Amino acid sequence: MTTVKLTIAYEGTDFCGFQRQAQGERTVQAELEKALQRLTGEVPKLIAAGRTDAGVHAKGQVVSFTTAARIPVERWPAALNANLPPDLIVWQAEAVPATFHARYSAKTKTYQYIVSRRRWPDPFLRRFSYHYPHPLDVAKLRTAAAALVGEHDFKGFAAAGSAVATTVRRLDRVVVEEEAEELFFTLRGNGFLYKMVRNIVGTLLLIGSGKAEPALVEEILAHGDRRAAGPTAPPHGLTLLSVEY
Incomplete structure (x- = not known):
């Protein structure tokens, strides 16, 4: 075999x-x-x-x-x-080797979420980005994103419906880059909970839009209440970029 x-x-x-x-x-x-x-x-x-x-x-x-x-x-x-x-x-x-396991042998995974800030939806991006034509304070958004780096209990950013032994994960990289009228959210870590990336992006957009302060991220990490986080960003903006072994 x-x-x-x-x-x-x-x-x-x-x-x-x-x-x-x-x-x-x-x-x-x-x-x-x-x-x-x-x-x-x-x-x-x-x-x-x-x-x-x-x-x-x-x-x-x-x-x-x-x-x-x-x-x-x-x-x-x-x-x-x-x-x-x-x-x-x-x-x-x-x-x-026979001992290789695509899931359990993985050391890190990298995801990217694209948000398009254009006034009108770009038909060439519509399948791969979330159209969000609203004012955003990118500096606040980045401040909030920085608080996610490290090992934390991400229970407050997990959706219901997945049975896991622990909700503690480690994020090594959380960056928000601007290119033209798009924002690229890149997250690399040792594991991700169900809808975790999309819930994080939804929360960061809530903060960037001025509806919450950057401290909200630390509060969610501390108390683990999903209800305090932002809405789940839609799936089509998310891509699994790579898996490292």
């Missing part, structure tokens, strides 16, 4: 998330499994670094699986891409 690690990208617009759904909705996992089954005749068990939600994109998602197929590892991308839809692509394939 060979353990294969795939690095993949997808536009999440027309997917109901990564994970296979019992109701048979179109998902990234289901499309990959169909392609693998066509190639190998096997029913693979795919493990993903992160189960992105419906509408969320990925440039550097990682999945792993084991197979008895004797396809040379360098041929997996071409073979799979010939059987995948145009909104899902395999960038790279590697043979890895």
Whole structure:
């Protein structure tokens, strides 16, 4: 048996998330499994670094699986891409030790959220950014973002619906960069809770719009009350950029 690690990208617009759904909705996992089954005749068990939600994109998602197929590892991308839809692509394939686990072997993940501040929506950005044409104090927003760096209990930024052993995570990088009329929120950490990035972005926008002060972030980290945080930013502005091992 060979353990294969795939690095993949997808536009999440027309997917109901990564994970296979019992109701048979179109998902990234289901499309990959169909392609693998066509190639190998096997029913693979795919493990993903992160189960992105419906509408969320990925440039550097990682999945792993084991197979008895004797396809040379360098041929997996071409073979799979010939059987995948145009909104899902395999960038790279590697043979890895049997102990490799796409999720639990990951050291850090990097996400990026794009907010477009243009007066009118840009049709070329509409699938990949959240149109937010309102005044923002970017300095306040950055001050609030800086308080997120480090190891904290992020319970107040987690959505209900995910059972985890602990809500403590470490963020190594939280930066907000301006380019033209877009804001790029980049977060890198050792793990992320359900909808954590989108809840953080929604809270930072609340602060940047003047509806709350930067100290709100420290208060949420201290008391863990999700109700005090901002609304969840929509999924289409979020992309999983990379997973580091």
